[in-house]
Amino acid sequence: MNAHEVNFDGLVGPTHNYGGLSYGNVASQSNSQAVSNPKEAAKQGLAKMKALMEMGFKQGVLAPQARPDTAALRSLGFSGSDEEVIRRAAKEAMPLLAACSSASSMWTANAATVSPSADTADGRVHFTAANLNCKFHRSIEHPTTSRVLAAMFNDERHFAHHAALPAVSQFGDEGAANHTRFCKDYGDAGVEFFVFGRSAFDSRFPAPQRYPARQTLEACQAVARLHGLSEAGVVYAQQNPAVIDQGVFHNDVISVGNGEVLFHHEDAFLDTEKVLAELHDKLGRRGGRFRAICVPRDQVAVEDAVKSYLFNSQLLSKADGSMLLVVPEECRNNPRVWNYLDQLTGDDGPIREVKVFDLKQSMQNGGGPACLRLRVALQERELAAVNPGVIMSAGLYDTLVAWVDRHYRDRLSETDLADPQLLLECRTALDELTQILKLGSVYSFQLD
16 A cells, blocks of 8 residues: 655744743743744745655645734734734733744644544544644644645545644643654554643643643543544553653654654653553554664753754655654754764664754744654545645745745844734735645635
8 A cells, every 4th residue: 555654844934933932942932032034944944845855755835824813912802903903912912912923833743633544443534733722822823723734635535624622721732743653654554652741630640840741641532532543553651741841842852753663762751661562562463563762861861852852853764664864953063962863873773864954943943843844644545635735846845935035024023023014914925825835715814
């Protein structure tokens, strides 16, 4: 059965700014209020997409949110025209305007949880948009995310879409940032791996003390039920609360998996041996041979992992059966991490190659290569049913670069968010983008 893993990367939105909005995310906090470059950010993301496409990987694009979100500001009591709403919010509640202008949807690993058709009870690919309930600036994303995903995967014979889970902390869901999948081949039944930070209802589970655990066990279980996953094809693991308190706000900051391989830090999980044994057993029953690559803490400390985003990398399966690790430039700049990677590729293990990308604009806002993509395993017939407008090609790449050059600013500070002209620029750009990507009307300003 011929199937592919397609990476749908988030296109960085025109309001890309460093608001420092993400408590618990060290990079986001440390670059708060610095000046950003939206044009450079979007082009860095597009360059990664193009490079991976040219290496033979299937690549798609996920559209950004419409920002600033004036409807969210209106729901918080700001009234008048859109211009008046923005001016008043800037004057009275700048943190709210910054939150409603966030371009964090660029990190599409948080867009949704996706279960391929080989795993689900009805044989369709299932999508559940993440509620991202832990952070206000992200909790307002899922209605648009759901419409964009429905416009991309718009054939109900192949694709099933679910609304986000209830918007309460007990069902905090951060999407694919806490979910990965193991399989022998992408078209085969696999094992879906859900990682949670705390339990909402069972006090026997420990919880972090300093930073919030954004994903609950109960949210993971709910998504598995919605997607029709069998008990034999699911493993739940608790993230180590001590690493959450060190800035590991999602599992994809401390581990990454693909195919039959899990690449993880020694301190990533609680009950690591039990978790690995269950993954080995369940994948074995589905014809796969599970392999774990553990990075020892005495070689790479958690602090180094967080600073470099070593694990927020893309682990990609090449046609020859070997694996490629896509890492940010920050890994090369960290001697301990770079030494480890040099040793890793020299071993006789599955990861044979490391490719470095400059993603500084994303990194400074708190997200690495893995944050920027949503993985969707698709069989040939399902891939053929995807909206062709969102599949990356040389032509689409050139069109999007020209679009960015036309519409994006090369400098954005917090004070610029108060400029009503920015709203007009963004809407003009996104209206054009929906035509380029053949999405139809997906933004509230197009639907009003």
